[in-house]
Amino acid sequence: MLAFILRRLGQAMLVIGAMVVIVFFGVNVIGDPVYMLISPEMDQNAVEATKVALGLDKPIWEQFIYFVTGAVQGDLGRSFVHGEPAIKLILSRMPATMELALVALLMAVVIGLPLGVYAGLKPESRLAKAIMAISILGFSLPTFWVGLMLIMFFSVMLGWLPATGRGDVVRVLGIETSLLSWQGWTFIALPALNLALLKISLVIRLARAGTREAALMDYVKFARAKGLAQSRIVGVHIMKNIMIPIVTVLGLEFGSLVAFSVVTETIFAWPGMGKLLLEAIQRLDRPVIVAYVMVVVVLFVVINLVVDVLYSILDPRVRLTEAKA
Amino acid sequence: MTTSLRQLALAAATTFALIGATGAQELKVGLSAEPSSIDPHYHNLSPNNMLSEHVFEGLVNQDKMQALEPGLAESWKAIDDTTWEFKLRRGVKFFDGSDFTADDVIATFKRLPAVPRSPSSFAPFIAGLTTEKVDSHTVRIKTAAPAPLVPTNLSTFGIVSKACAETMSTEDFNALKCQGGTGPFRYTEFKPGDRVVMERNNTYWGRKPDWEKVSFRFLTAAPTRVAAMLAGDVDVIEGVPPSDMARLKANANLSVVEELSNRVIYFHMDHFRETSPFITAKDGSPIKNPLRDVRVRQALSMAINRPAIVERIMEGAAVPAEQVLPASFFGTSKTLKPTAFDLAGARKLLADAGYPNGFKLKMHGPNGRYTNDTKIIEAVAQMFTRLGIDTELETIPPANFFTRASQGANGEPEFSFILVGWGAGTGETSGSLLALLGTVDRAKGSGGANRGRYSNKVFDDKLAEALRTVDDARRAVLLAEVSEIGMKDVGIIPSHYQTNVWASKKGIKVTARADEYTLAMGISR
Numbered sequence: 122m123l124a125f126i127l128r129r130l131g132q133a134m135l136v137i138g139a140m141v142v143i144v145f146f147g148v149n150v151i152g153d154p155v156y157m158l159i160s161p162e163m164d165q166n167a168v169e170a171t172k173v174a175l176g177l178d179k180p181i182w183e184q185f186i187y188f189v190t191g192a193v194q195g196d197l198g199r200s201f202v203h204g205e206p207a208i209k210l211i212l213s214r215m216p217a218t219m220e221l222a223l224v225a226l227l228m229a230v231v232i233g234l235p236l237g238v239y240a241g242l243k244p245e246s247r248l249a250k251a252i253m254a255i256s257i258l259g260f261s262l263p264t265f266w267v268g269l270m271l272i273m274f275f276s277v278m279l280g281w282l283p284a285t286g287r288g289d290v291v292r293v294l295g296i297e298t299s300l301l302s303w304q305g306w307t308f309i310a311l312p313a314l315n316l317a318l319l320k321i322s323l324v325i326r327l328a329r330a331g332t333r334e335a336a337l338m339d340y341v342k343f344a345r346a347k348g349l350a351q352s353r354i355v356g357v358h359i360m361k362n363i364m365i366p367i368v369t370v371l372g373l374e375f376g377s378l379v380a381f382s383v384v385t386e387t388i389f390a391w392p393g394m395g396k397l398l399l400e401a402i403q404r405l406d407r408p409v410i411v412a413y414v415m416v417v418v419v420l421f422v423v424i425n426l427v428v429d430v431l432y433s434i435l436d437p438r439v440r441l442t443e444a445k446a
Numbered sequence: 447m448t449t450s451l452r453q454l455a456l457a458a459a460t461t462f463a464l465i466g467a468t469g470a471q472e473l474k475v476g477l478s479a480e481p482s483s484i485d486p487h488y489h490n491l492s493p494n495n496m497l498s499e500h501v502f503e504g505l506v507n508q509d510k511m512q513a514l515e516p517g518l519a520e521s522w523k524a525i526d527d528t529t530w531e532f533k534l535r536r537g538v539k540f541f542d543g544s545d546f547t548a549d550d551v552i553a554t555f556k557r558l559p560a561v562p563r564s565p566s567s568f569a570p571f572i573a574g575l576t577t578e579k580v581d582s583h584t585v586r587i588k589t590a591a592p593a594p595l596v597p598t599n600l601s602t603f604g605i606v607s608k609a610c611a612e613t614m615s616t617e618d619f620n621a622l623k624c625q626g627g628t629g630p631f632r633y634t635e636f637k638p639g640d641r642v643v644m645e646r647n648n649t650y651w652g653r654k655p656d657w658e659k660v661s662f663r664f665l666t667a668a669p670t671r672v673a674a675m676l677a678g679d680v681d682v683i684e685g686v687p688p689s690d691m692a693r694l695k696a697n698a699n700l701s702v703v704e705e706l707s708n709r710v711i712y713f714h715m716d717h718f719r720e721t722s723p724f725i726t727a728k729d730g731s732p733i734k735n736p737l738r739d740v741r742v743r744q745a746l747s748m749a750i751n752r753p754a755i756v757e758r759i760m761e762g763a764a765v766p767a768e769q770v771l772p773a774s775f776f777g778t779s780k781t782l783k784p785t786a787f788d789l790a791g792a793r794k795l796l797a798d799a800g801y802p803n804g805f806k807l808k809m810h811g812p813n814g815r816y817t818n819d820t821k822i823i824e825a826v827a828q829m830f831t832r833l834g835i836d837t838e839l840e841t842i843p844p845a846n847f848f849t850r851a852s853q854g855a856n857g858e859p860e861f862s863f864i865l866v867g868w869g870a871g872t873g874e875t876s877g878s879l880l881a882l883l884g885t886v887d888r889a890k891g892s893g894g895a896n897r898g899r900y901s902n903k904v905f906d907d908k909l910a911e912a913l914r915t916v917d918d919a920r921r922a923v924l925l926a927e928v929s930e931i932g933m934k935d936v937g938i939i940p941s942h943y944q945t946n947v948w949a950s951k952k953g954i955k956v957t958a959r960a961d962e963y964t965l966a967m968g969i970s971r
Contacts, residue, residue: 205617
C-alpha cells in the first residue's frame with residue numbers, strides 16, 4: 122500500500138512539472154500582461170517601469186528559473202494583479218469552491234441514486250420514463266442558461282432564495298463555511314443545484330443501467346427465492362454492486378466540479394477559485410494560473426487515491442497493487 | 447443565443463414585482479469590476495480608485511462631470527509658472543484621531559513611487575514634482591517646467607496619514623490595518639472575489655452620507671448583476687448592459703440614470719508604414735498604404751453610419767463622437783461635429799485619392815473589452831464593404847490584442863486598422879491628445895497609446911504650447927485648436943462616446959457620473 126502511494130506521488134510530481142512548463146511558457150505566448158495591468162493612459166516609460174517592478178523585463182527563461190527556485194522552496198510567486206502570494210489567493214478562495222462542489226456532489230447522490238435505482242427497477246413505468254427524459258435535459262441544457270433560469274425562477278419570480286453571492290459565513294477551525302447556518306444554505310442551494318444538475322443526470326443513468334443489469338443476476342433471483350424483503354435486496358445486494366462504477370465516476374467528477382465550477386461561480390457571483398482563475402486568465406496573471414494548475418493537479422491525484430482506497434473497501438476483490446506495465 | 451434567452455427571462459421577470467426594500471441604513475451596490483487591492487496607491491485601476499475615494503480623499507476632487515473641486519485642499523493657485531500652492535483644510539482628522547497636516551501630504555508623495563510590485567504606479571502623476579512644506583497647512587509644489595495639470599494629476603490619488611504611508615505595505619492595507627484615511631467612509635471588510643464593506647465615518651468634516659453601512663458586491667457578469675437587481679439582492683447596480691436598458695426602464699420598481707462618459711470608441715489606423723501589412727489591392731497584390739492619404743481616411747470616416755451604431759448596436763447607450771472627449775469637457779472643440787454619413791461623398795473622395803475600385807482591408811479589434819465591441823466592428827466592416835473596400839475582420843481576446851496592437855513581433859504596432867477605446871481619467875483633453883495622436887517619443891512621454899503612429903508637427907507644437915500654458919482659459923482655447931487639427935487631419939476616426947448607466951430601486955437616487963464611478967456619497971434616499 123505504501124509503495125503504491127509513493128509511486129502515485131512520484132507520478133504526480135512528473136505531471137505537475139510538465140504542466141508548469143506548458144502553462145508558464147504558454148501564458149507568455151498569449152500576450153504581455155503589462156498591457157492588461159497598466160492604466161492605458163500611461164506612457165511607454167511607465168510600461169517599462171511596471172515590467173521592471175514585476176520582473177517581466179527579464180528573458181522568459183530567466184523568469185522561469187527564478188520561479189522554479191522559488192517553487193522548490195514553497196514560494197509560488199506573487200500575483201501580478203493583486204500583489205499577494207498566488208497560493209494564498211487560491212487557498213483563501215478554496216473553501217468556497219470545495220463546499221459548493223461537495224454540496225453539488227451530495228445532491229447528485231441523494232437525488233440521482235434513488236431516481237436511477239427506481240428507473241432501473243421499473244423501467245417500463247411512466248415515472249421512470251419521465252425521470253429518464255428529465256435526465257436528458259440535465260445533460261443537454263447549458264449550465265449558463267440553466268443558472269440564469271434558476272435565478273429568474275427562484276429569486277426573481279418567487280423570491281424564495283437570494284440570487285447571488287455567498288451570504289455571511291461562519292468560521293470553523295479557520296475555514297469559512299456557509300453550511301452551518303440556515304441563511305448559508307439558502308445562498309448555496311441554487312449554485313449547488315446548478316452545478317449538480319449534470320451530475321444528477323449522470324448518476325441517474327449509471328444507477329439505472331447498473332440496477333437493470335444487477336436485477337437479472339442469479340444472486341438477486343436467489344435472494345428473492347429465499348424470501349428476502351425487497352428493501353434488503355435493493356438496499357444491500359443491488360446497491361453494493363452498482364456502487365463501484367458510480368464511485369469511480371463521481372470521484373473523477375468531483376475533481377471536475379472543483380476545477381471547472383467557473384461558469385456557475387461566475388453566474389452566481391460565488392467567491393470561489395474558479396472565478397479567480399477566470400480573472401487571472403483574462404488578465405494574464407501568470408503566477409495565479411500556474412499555481413492554480415498545480416493545486417488542481419494535486420487535487421486530482423489525491424482524489425484518485427481516495428477512489429482507489431474506496432474501491433478496496435467496496436469490493437474485496439480489488440487489491441491496491443498496480444500492474445507492472 | 448444567451449443574450450436573447452436572457453432578454454426573454456428578463457421580460458418574464460419584469461412582470462413580477464420586486465421584493466421589499468432592504469434595511470433602513472444599509473446600501474448594497476453591485477459593481478461591474480473588482481478592485482485588485484484596497485491599497486489606494488497600489489494600482490491605478492478604476493475600481494480601485496473608485497472605492498478608494500470613499501476612504502482616502504485626494505487633495506483635489508473631481509465632480510460628476512470631472513471638473514475639479516476642493517478636497518482636502520481648500521484652495522490652490524499657481525504662484526508662478528512653476529510653483530503651485532495648496533492650502534490644506536483645517537480641522538480634518540484621520541480615523542485614528544490624528545490631525546491631517548502637510549506632513550501627511552509629503553509622506554504620501556514619497557510613498558507613491560515606492561509601492562512594491564505596483565502593476566500601474568501613480569508615480570507618473572507626480573514625476574518631476576518637488577514638495578515643500580510652508581507651514582502645517584500649506585504645501586508648495588515646484589515643477590521643472592510649467593505644468594498646468596498639477597491640480598488635475600493630484601485628483602487621481604488619495605492622501606494617507608504619515609503613519610500609514612511610512613509603515614504599511616499593500617498587504618497591510620488589504621488586511622484593513624491602516625486607519626489613516628479621512629473620507630466619509632472607512633473599510634470594515636474586504637473579501638476578494640466577493641465584496642467590500644464600509645461604514646460611515648461619523649466624524650467626517652464634510653456632508654455626512656445617507657448610509658451607515660455600504661456593501662459593494664463584485665457582480666462582474668452583466669446578467670448576474672441585472673438578476674441581482676431584479677431579485678432585490680442589491681439596491682443599485684452600475685454598468686447596466688444596453689440590451690437590458692429598455693426593460694429595466696419599463697420596470698415600475700426601478701429607476702435608471704445615464705450620463706455621457708469620458709470613454710470614446712474610435713478607430714486607429716496605420717499612418718507610418720509605406721505598405722501596410724493588412725491592406726492589399728483587391729486581387730491580393732501589394733499596394734502603397736492608402737491610409738496615409740487624408741482623403742482616404744476622410745472617406746472611411748464618412749462611410750461609418752454613427753447614428754445607426756448608436757441606435758441599433760448600442761441601443762441608445764451612446765452618442766456619436768466627433769473628437770476625443772464629449773464637448774462638455776475641458777479643452778474640447780465646440781465647433782467639431784460628428785462626421786455625417788455620406789456614402790456618395792465617401793466614394794468620390796476615394797476615387798479622387800486614386801482608389802475608384804477600393805482595396806482590401808483587414809480590421810482587428812478586441813472581443814469583450816468594450817461594450818458590444820465585436821458587433822460594432824462587424825457593422826463597420828459591412829459599411830466599408832458598401833463603400834467598395836473588401837473588409838475582413840478578426841477579433842482577438844484583449845490580452846493578446848493589446849500586446850500585438852502596441853508591440854507586435856518587431857516591436858511596432860502589428861495591425862493596419864483597429865477598434866479601440868479610450869477613457870480620459872483626468873477629465874480633460876490634453877492627456878488623450880498627447881497619448882493618442884502625439885508623435886511617439888519616449889523621452890517626452892508622448893504617443894503612449896498612438897497605435898497608428900500618427901505624427902504631425904503642427905499638432906505636436908501646438909499641444910506642447912498648450913501643455914506649457916498655466917492659464918486655464920487660454921489653455922482651453924489652445925487644446926480646442928489642437929483637437930481640431932487632429933480631427934480634421936483624421937488622425938483617428940472617432941465612432942461614439944459610451945453612456946454610463948445605473949439602475950436603482952425606486953426612491954434611491956444615484957448621481958450619474960462621467961467617470962463611471964459609483965460613489966456612495968452620491969447616492970441618496
